[in-house]
Amino acid sequence: MVSSPTFQVSLTHPTSQEELYLAEWVCGKPAVTGKIFGGQNAPDRRWPWQASLLYHGKHICGAALIDAYWVISAAHCFQKSHEPSDYQVLLGYHQLQHPTEHSRQMTVYRVIVHNDFNKRYYMGSDIALLQLHLSVNFTSHILPACLPGPTMKLPLHSSCWITGWGMITEDGEVGIIDSEVCKMYFQSPDSSSSEYSIHEDMFCAGDLMTGKSICRGDSGGPLVCKLNGGTWFLMGLSSWSQACHYPIGPSVFTRLTYFSHWISEKRSTLPNPDPSFAPSQDKPPVLSDFSSLGTVHKPSTCITLVSLQTFLLLLIFLRIL
Known part of the structure; x- marks a missing residue:
């Protein structure tokens, strides 16, 4: 099997505007393509934006990388705590039990849960943003997904x-x-x-x-x-x-x-954290028990x-x- 070459794209201490441009350039273009049938295990690099949200070291929810500093997930995953230090984000994993040299564990600087979550109606505004302490280096195993604009339509027959x-x-x-x-x-x-x-x-x-x-x-x-x-x-x-x-x-x-405008507002108005204050980034863990605490x-x-x-x-x- 012929594999695609590994690449890496990064900026040293990027500004918010630079990270947005970089994310838009590389987003939504995985190195591996092709159909998978029947809910089978996804091939390596098929979904490079897929993230795991850890609470006190245990997998509780999925998430997605949207640019070098930001990860997005559901608000209901944060009902136990809004304290950033309680959470970590895993990137570049194909299997949670088997981290590789491409896997990364990132610490969380800020947790933003939508103010209207579950207030107006059941599970309304179920969205949250996480800002990371350090910028993520994009590789063939770690890439952001593209975000839609507020007017983008989703046809019923979309893939x-x-x-x-x-x-x-x-x-x-x-x-x-x-x-x-x-x-x-x-x-x-x-x-x-x-x-x-x-x-x-x-x-x-x-x-x-x-x-x-x-x-x-x-x-x-x-x-x-x-x-x-x-x-x-x-x-x-x-x-x-x-x-x-x-x-x-x-x-x-x-x-x-x-929520396009809400996401854009948060990303554009909140500055990137000072990397000199970031805690140490631990070695990506092996997760043998990842039964979810954040049940759907x-x-x-x-x-x-x-x-x-x-x-x-x-x-x-x-x-x-």
């Missing part, structure tokens, strides 16, 4: 993938599910209740035919779509779903286009159970698409 270290799938291709169809799936037996509903800052995806869905350990992880001629854009963050067993229902993701939040069983008739209608609808 999108969810990745992570969950119980069932480590990566899998999923389809975007119409929000109105998704609302039917999470409809409460009490038609007047809308506690578990799909709002404008969310979207649904999944594969009800093959059972690809987000699972425990995938929380906060990326949903990326190949758009604009082959570039991978980070369109969603794994937010909540039904329990990860059959029958598999849609998964709900934080819609990043909705999901409605209770009595709410999410869908009638057989509704489930069949959903399957028919998806076959027609």
Whole structure:
């Protein structure tokens, strides 16, 4: 097998503007391409923006690198603590049990959880940013995903993938599910209740035919779509779903286009940390126990159970698409 050459791109103490330009130049272009079927283990360098969020040294959630200083994840992953020193970020891992010379463990300088998280409605504004103490050197194993602008559209038939270290799938291709169809799936037996509903800052995806869905350990992880001629854009963050067993229902993701201005504001107004004050960066750990502490939040069983008739209608609808 012929492997792609390793490269490295870095700037010494980049300014915020320089890091944005550099991230836009290299983002969304992994060294390895090609389809993976059936939720199989992802090949090395397939998803170089995939990150693991550690809480006190244990994997709790997925995350994604978006530029040299910033990582993005779901707000619900930070309900135990907002203290940056409680968290670390792993990059350049293909398997959490087997770090390589390409793996890095980064310390967190700042945790920014959206102020509206879970306030207006269930799991609303499920988004958080992490600023790292030190700039990440981009390599073929560590690259950012591209961020969409606020007006970027996501066609229903887009090629999108969810990745992570969950119980069932480590990566899998999923389809975007119409929000109105998704609302039917999470409809409460009490038609007047809308506690578990799909709002404008969310979207649904999944594969009800093959059972690809987000699972425990995938929380906060990326949903990326190949758009604009082959570039991978980070369109969603794994937010909540039904329990990860059959029958598999849609998964709900934080819609990043909705938060485009919020992300840009935080990145542009907060200065990069002084690297001289960064704590020592420890050797990338071997994680033998990475059962998630940040379980995907999901409605209770009595709410999410869908009638057989509704489930069949959903399957028919998806076959027609």
